[in-house]
Amino acid sequence: MIKQHFKINLLFFIFILGFFSSCNKDEIEYLVTEDTEEFKEKLSDYNIYDGALKNLIPTEDYHLYEIASPLFTNYAKKQRLIKLPPNSKMTKIDDLNPSFPDGTIIVKTFYYHIDDRNPSLGNKIIETRLLIKSKGLWNVGTYIWNDSQTEAVFSLDGQSKNVAWIDKNGNEKSVIYEIPKKQDCIVCHQNNAEISPIGPKLRNMNMDVSRNGEIINQLAYFQSIGMLDDFDHNLIGSLGNYFDESIPLDERGRAYFEMNCAHCHNPQGFSEAAKKGLDFRRETSLENTGILNKKQQIDRVIKDVYMPWIGTTTLDEEGYAVVHDYLNSL
Structure with missing residues (x-):
């Protein structure tokens, strides 16, 4: 029994090495983008x-x-904002990202309630x-908030922070939160060798x-x-x-994969x-x-917090339960 258990673990370890061998951050070639802002x-x-x-x-x-379906980021809450230039609007192409005018600013702020049971206690x-x-291209920038919560400062280098909070069940939680470097942002946001938004697809805002x-x-x-330009929202996804x-x-499982995996795992995504x-x-x-060919491997990779690759240091327990049940139903 011990030998069999060791064999199974060894096989999985070999799979992990193969799955991530070309995802060594020190060896891969990252997309280089033009800054227009x-x-x-x-x-x-x-x-x-x-x-x-x-x-x-x-x-x-x-x-x-x-x-409707978010990207998991270590249980952080997120506020999402968008600003369009005066006298402009988003234009529908299909049910994916609309066409955004030059000058659009998309803002996403990550925070934790001090106590999820009582958000009025603060964040x-x-x-x-x-x-x-700007000039037809998207630019990414990260601002790190100070401890007094009075300002956030632009940073290219990222940072790790220990964050503690109380969840909705009264349990004390903590996590090592990883603020991404500029290149980390580009890894997830690249599509067809250009930066693009991930969350505000029309079908995800419908x-x-x-x-x-x-x-x-x-x-x-x-x-x-x-x-937004005029069209019937009932006719899109x-x-x-x-x-x-x-x-x-099956819709829930595919939605989880789309928002937590598909931004990299698609033919136009991150090359590795x-x-x-x-x-x-x-x-x-x-x-x-x-x-269908990699159900067990995908299940283990998510469970062991190998994926999503950037921004995740703890298991999304509720999201994993959806994925696990979905994979087992296939």
Whole structure:
């Protein structure tokens, strides 16, 4: 029995070596992108927030957007904002990313509640990431918040921080939170050798939200305030929330893979990931994803926190449960 157990573990170790042999960060060739935007030194220079920055109250130029299925980042909460230039709007192409006008700023701020049971006790804000479109190209910038929560400063070098909080069940939690380097951002955000947004696909924003005290489809809301061109949101796809048990398990599993894996694992994504022969985009047929041939390996890689490759140092227990159940159903 001991020999058999050792053999199984050895085989998995060999698989892991093969799966990640070309993903050694010190050896691979990273995408080099052209910078068309010079980032400001301080986050406050962008006039994103009214009043004290730590309250995260956006100015009227920055609009909240929500997504149905998020990327897991060590249980951090995220505020997502978008600013468009005056007299411009997003334009539908399909149900993926819309066409964004030059001058668009996408803001994502990562934070933890001090106590998830009582958010009014305040937050610990870690970082804010900006995507700015300039001269037809997207530029990535990261701002690290200070301990007093009064300012965030531009950084190319990343940082690791120990973060502690109390979860919704009253358990004390802690994590080593990794703020990405610029190159780490480019790894995940590259598509066809250019930087592009990941979260704000139309199908991932095609959901009901609360605005001005009313429940309204988010795309319809953007249209009503002139941020998005006119089309029938009922005629495009909707990704769905992978935690929503009212939708079929296969849709939930594919939604998790799309938002947590497909930004790298697709033919136009990060080159080292593309070599693995996995294509987790939702529009790819199940037979062509590679999932059926590597179900057990994918399950173990996620469970042992080898993936997602950047920004994850602890297991997404709830997300893993969705993936595990989905893979076992195939």
